[in-house]
Amino acid sequence: MKQNRHSQLSRAPTNPKRGSAPAPFDVADLYRGSLGDAGVEAPATLPLDEKLRQAYFWIVNHAIISPFYDIELLDAPPPTFHVGEQKIRVVLPTAQSYSSYVLLPLLNLAVRRRCLLVGGPGRGKTVIATLIGLLAGYTNREMKQGIQHGQPQMTIADLLGNPLPSSLVSATSMDEIRIAWRKWLGMRVKVIDEYNRIPTRTQSALLTVMADEYAELYDQVYECPPAAWYLTANDDAGGGTYQVIEALRDRIDVVVKALHFNTRFLGELLERVESGLRPEDAVPPEIVFTPEELDRMEKEIRAVTLPAPLLRRMEFFAAQFELFEPGGRTLEYLTKDTVKLASLSFESFGRRADLEDLGAQTRNGLSVRALMTCLVFAKALAWFRGNAEVSFDDVRQILPFVLHDKLVQEKNAAFFDAAENAPYRSDLVGWIRVLFDRACQEYDRLGRDTSDPVRAAMDLFDEGLEGLPEATVDARLASLEQHLRSIEKGAKLYGHLYDDVLAVKYLHQRYTNYRAWLRARAGST
Secondary structure, eight states, X not given: OHHHHTTOOOSSOSSOOTTOOOOOOOGGGGGOOTTTTTTSOOOSSOOHHHHHHHHHHHIIIIISOOOOOOBOOOSSOOOEEEETTTTEEEEOOSSOOBOHHHHHHHHHXXXXXXXXXXXXXXXXXXXXXXXXXXXXXXXXXXXXHHOEEOOTTOOHHHHHEEEOHHHHHHOSSGGGOOEEEOGGGGOSXXXXXXXXXXXXXXXXXXXXXXXXXXXXXTTEEEEOOOOEEEEEESOSSXXXXXXXXXXHHHTOOEEEEOOOXXXXXXXXXXXXXXXTOOGGGOOOGGGOOOHHHHHHHHXXXXXXBOOHHHHHHHHHHHTTSSBOGGGOSSGGGOBHHHHHHTTXXXXXXXXXXXXXXXXXXXXXXXXXXXXXXXXXXXXXXXXHTTOSBOOHHHHHHHHHHHSTTTSOBOTTSGGGGSTTTGGGGTOHHHHHHHHHHHHHHHHHHTTTTTOOHHHHHHHHHHTOOTTOOHHHHHHHHHHHHHHXXXXXXXXXXXXXXXXXXXXXXXXXXXXXXXXXXXXXHHHHO
16 A cells, blocks of 8 residues: 555646646546555546656655745745744745646756755655656666766766777777777766766766766667766765856756755655665656657747746846956957966955846856857756747746756855845845846836837847848947947946847948948949
8 A cells, every 4th residue: 555655646737827727527536545446547648747747746746845945936925934043034835836846857857957956865866867767767786786986086988988908909900909898878867976086087077978868888888768867966065075167057058956855744754764665666657757758848848938028137137247348458358368368366356336237146148058058948847838939927936946956146245244134145046046036127217118228129130131221220329329329428337238239230341331332232233
């Protein structure tokens, strides 16, 4: 009975929509109770989003004890309380909410990206990664054999494979050497346990597999299939036996923290001790995905739409961080990356005390890879919730986990000097959410939804230049120059204004080139 209970799935839709038709009456429903439905299979052809939600609820209810709802979603004003000396705000979500520790690894499987699980020993990091592999159709034995355990003596051969001795003896060129590749390279779920204990040289080989999906040894290449990666570490600072190389850390798409064990659920542990049951042995077959379903799931997620107004809001937020005005005198090089590449410290330029400048709180901007990952996971969360369009809440909830390792804090920023903000030095999830909220408040204050001259100019340009008369080009050039004059009047250059200036310069150059072509064509005739 215990085995059945831990393998059961919900009979009802996990995320029912308003107006959905009620399930037809079945006399067997009269005999189903908390244990009686254990032997009843879920529908054979579930939509993939429902199947993934079934997997989520099975994990949180029966496999991983994670009674947390740090991804809070609302559909009505929530009951709110304030507890403790610091009066920490407690929100009781009014819409279906989730534990990031289970949801994010599942979404990572769906979009086949790279997930870092961080937390102290014994928090279940390897277990959740193993469960994801089981959901992808691997056996428990295959997953155990496929996990790569980081340790200080790990060589590239330990990670990738070895040349066959017979081929080493008979080969007359490197091309003739045959390699016995490690089986894990061909898996669709790859797990690297304690990746920060791997020697630096071996990390470089791992980087090639992770970033480019191939392994190379003795000039031989093994092409790896697209895979969902799960790396574990006991801290998220990049330390360990070996410092994680920056390029490898940059390839990590989402960071998830293993939260503490709530002692109110100690009875669940007692039951597992007494029954000898492990969650890996009780995965319901109904929630195991085939390779074809994994491929289709990713395509469905990519098809989710992201509304233009929401994209503009994300654009405004992302623009806040790259600008570092003291770092140069050439417009295009007024960036934090310029300072970093010159091996200079930000402190050497003097501290910026502007509390309104969100960019003052970070030591870097956002890369193209980080921005693309934000878009992918926002779509994945919307799809998981059964929606065809990304919402504001999807973006707000997903950004802290995607940008956790991407935005490097300037811990000496004036923002953190305020007593109420000091905890954000360690609470990166809360800090990034505050950054997004404040950026959105500024976006609304500026009325960007209704008044955005640069966006209007870009949309006009996107209509094309073909057939545009010179008089119209002159008018548009004058309008762009007038907008720069309005920015020129401001005393402070913020990140979003910096991107506006660069965009205006880009448009001005495109129109200038087109006008030169018009004049050259007119002169030739």
